[in-house]
Amino acid sequence: MKMIFLGPPGAGKGTQAERICKDYGVIQLSTGDILRANRKIGTELGAKAQKYMDAGELVPDLIIIDMIREELKKPELASGYILDGFPRTVPQAEALDGLLKDMGQKLDVVLVLEVPDEELVQRLSGRRTDRISGKTFHMIYNPPPPDGNFDLYQREDDKEETVRNRLNVYHNQTKPLIEYYSKQNLAEKIEGKGKIDEIYLGIKSVLDKIK
Numbered sequence: 309m310k311m312i313f314l315g316p317p318g319a320g321k322g323t324q325a326e327r328i329c330k331d332y333g334v335i336q337l338s339t340g341d342i343l344r345a346n347r348k349i350g351t352e353l354g355a356k357a358q359k360y361m362d363a364g365e366l367v368p369d370l371i372i373i374d375m376i377r378e379e380l381k382k383p384e385l386a387s388g389y390i391l392d393g394f395p396r397t398v399p400q401a402e403a404l405d406g407l408l409k410d411m412g413q414k415l416d417v418v419l420v421l422e423v424p425d426e427e428l429v430q431r432l433s434g435r436r437t438d439r440i441s442g443k444t445f446h447m448i449y450n451p452p453p454p455d456g457n458f459d460l461y462q463r464e465d466d467k468e469e470t471v472r473n474r475l476n477v478y479h480n481q482t483k484p485l486i487e488y489y490s491k492q493n494l495a496e497k498i499e500g501k502g503k504i505d506e507i508y509l510g511i512k513s514v515l516d517k518i519k
């Protein structure tokens with residue numbers, strides 16, 4: 309299965325993608341994770357992306373499209389993938405259409421996770437990521453197991469002011485993609501508020517229909 313995960317920052321894309329990968333044998337391709345990994349090892353791409361990410365702005369389309377073009381060539385993606393955090397603008401979506409056409413591939417579904425803004429601010433301010441496994445937790449809603457060995461950190465762009473800017477960017481630049489993919493009959497809206505396991509059941513009911 310080939311799918312896109314669309315939703316505002318903190319909607320739970322990463323949290324739910326982990327479950328989908330386990331149950332459906334697909335690979336998560338998160339543009340945010342790829343950019344953060346590049347920053348960590350100090351590549352040119354990481355350096356170019358840094359100022360945009362720290363301000364909660366989008367990295368320019370051309371940089372992202374070049375990056376995703378290379379990623380999509382990886383043979384391990386043949387069994388299926390979730391694009392998490394890409395596309396985020398109409399030009400990115402148009403470029404993806406072209407790349408998929410060139411590769412003879414088609415998307416199966418675009419999952420749209422819907423969560424109100426105020427809840428997103430709370431989720432992101434409590435989010436912590438484990439440096440060792442890359443897993444994401446929430447100090448109240450999804451705490452790390454007490455017996456685990458974790459090295460938790462808070463993302464630089466999860467400060468409240470930056471989160472509010474990321475939300476504005478989502479509403480202005482990414483939300484139009486819901487209409488873009490509705491016109492292609494690919495968008496499936498998922499209630500993203502509630503318990504993590506219940507939201508996953510909503511996702512499963514969509515995926516099981518197209519499996």
Ligand code: AP5
Binds near residue numbers: 320321372436445
């Ligand atoms: P990116 O890393 O993609 O961030 P994002 O889209 O803002 O998404 P997040 O990772 O913040 O949220 P999520 O939906 O995965 O939520 P999570 O599951 O962690 O992008 C970062 C930056 O990179 C961008 O700002 C931009 O600069 C750049 N970038 C990336 N892609 C780009 C692109 N295509 N074009 C241009 N620039 C790009 O959950 C959040 C928290 O909530 C966690 O703590 C979790 O435990 C908790 N939680 C999850 N579900 C629930 C629930 N149901 N109830 C309560 N808590 C919950």
